[in-house]
Amino acid sequence: MSGATGTVSAYEHRPKAGAGAKDGAGAGTRISVLLSHGSALGELVEAELDAPRDDEVVVRVEAVGVCHTDLLAQKRLGSRSAVLGHEGCGTVERLGPRAEGLAVGDRVVLSFASCGECDPCRSGFPGYCAHSAALNGSGRRRDGSPTLRVGGEPVFGSFFGQSSFATSVLAGARSCVPVGDLSPAVAAPLGCGFLTGAGAVLNVLRPRPRDRLLVVGAGGVGAAAALTALSEGVEVVVAEPVEARRALLASHGASAVASLDEPIPPVTHALDTTGRPEAIARALSLLRPRGALAVVGLGPAEIPLDVRSLTMRGLRLFGCVEGDAEPALLIPELVRRHRDGLLPLDRLVTTYALGDIERAVADQRAGLTLKAVLLPGT
Template sequence: MKITAAVAHEPQRPFELIECDLSDDLGPGEVLVRVKACGICHTDLAVKLQHIPVPLPKVLGHEGAGVIERVGPGVVGLSEGDHVLMSFGSCGACGQCQLGAPGYCDEFGMINLFGQRRGGSGLRYRGTELGGSFFAQSAFASHAIATVRNVVKIGKDLPLELLAPLGCGIQTGAGAVLNVLSPRAGASIAVFGVGAVGMAAIMAAKLAGCSTIIAVDVRAERLARARDIGATHTIEGRTPDLAKAVMALGGGRGLDHSLDTTGVPEVVAASIACLRQRGSSAQVAAPPRGTRFPVEASVLVGGGLTVRGVVEGDAVSSIFLPRLIDFYRQGRLPVDKIVAFYPFEAINRAIEDMETRATVKPVLRMN
């Protein structure tokens, strides 16, 4: 079938919208989704810029939302016409998947980054196979092939374009707080970097009942928006002796929890140094390969600290996304305050706005 897709050819070359072919030969457990919307995530840009060395050209996009047009053999619980959100893929058979930790699937890299799929990507352009199946979807396109393991059925009354970012960015930030840090009511937390993932973490901290929620960023408008969605304090990220400044806002003895979304080594160090005794920190960024975080041993060991790397919010999407949707229905997950919509053909403008931070979370509408 003919579809329209945005292709990443080279790091410095803009995405190009092309007409290409998508195979309609669905394998066991696969579904064909007509994509209505897709969020743009920094992981998409990291691949395009080759910070993550995935072969190009490739169709990216991994926060897709749409309507199922057809189901493959053996699919149970999904039907044509169902509205779905798409998230990350996993094998379902390895030890981590069996333990309920699909974000740490033994095949995570092969399935999500390198697009491993039976029979190839299914995408062809001018007779040549085109890289696809990114995060088991490649949703920068009018149609995508996904699997029963990475789609979540949602109510047809819900806005697909608004909820598309739940599949990765919102899931990552909210899950890192709710599933990993698990703050008690009244706890304190600092979020370093309040882009889409950081904003989701702030929303989740408010949901968890944290009494002190500190947003750290270098952009005044981001800090103002963070206050609007739940931050109780804000601090400019270039403040001298940042860790001590954050600790002071938490009463001087340090914070119970922190979360870093930046991956900038000195900021990561501050996110750990600001913790109180036996505090915990979640690290969710994916900086360029070779990046090392400076952590002082006396702070880490002497403080009895816990520092955790977190992938996809430690979430099982089929369980966690419906939980987030319930919060949205209750008016407690204000994703509308961080999302901006762009037509599919404006993908490069949307990316420019995200890189200049004019937009927190751009979402493409596929019309």
């Protein structure tokens, strides 16, 4: 993972001795959650959060990003009651008896869950964890036990190991990355969206200074990717239909076009965040020989692919989950770049009260907001 001043792998995650309340099974915690069901994105209700076990922690949520993946999951779950949200940031309040590397009072970003024991996890690619489906998408712990109850009945929770559309969450200590006094609204999207965009640039595509990167789609993922590439000295072209998003990235040094149909010079690297087959095909056509395209958007499962062109031009096509990142390494590096003024992620965020999720999603869909972040304390 190339950084501006070295490699990200040089930024070690150094555990500190756990401090504060260590729990056994203990009592659960009464919290408020956004309960989605049917067409409703979220209704504020009371819930009971299970007590932390083993290496779990309870985190009081200070901010949580709204990601397209939350909306896809809500649609997939249909009428099933669920608590979603997977870009949480907050303060550690309780620690399980074997939770290491954290202390009560730490502000942490909550990222996706991984086991830490399988080959991908041990190789530094936890996004491809062998137990990812059970840990992130089953709605329960890996052992099948629930973490959330509403009216005494279990509901779908532990989404991406957290379900952070809530005032507090239960998460594995492994998913928590300390971020010091960084603003929670800026820090929260580092758990997924900003991590994915930045990681796609630093870990997968790895453009060098004076290379040219095309970013297709400038939502939270694409905008974070563009700003990260600019911090590396890379020339960036953004294709984005929303004028305000184009203007924002242009103000930081990117070139911007409204459509891939506009004239775009050949590029050395490309990132597609849309998943649209026509966008992927166009991005491939714009690559120079031996160029590279990474895809992070989930669209149709199958798309036409000109294998002859791919072969004869030496092109490289990469899939990318969570930016191929080890959150404990990449998140601190992105925080450092932000503090140094190289990565103005605060310019991408608009905040809303937790109960205003419907308006936040509507604004995001309308292009009025680039990255919506909910604040449970408001």
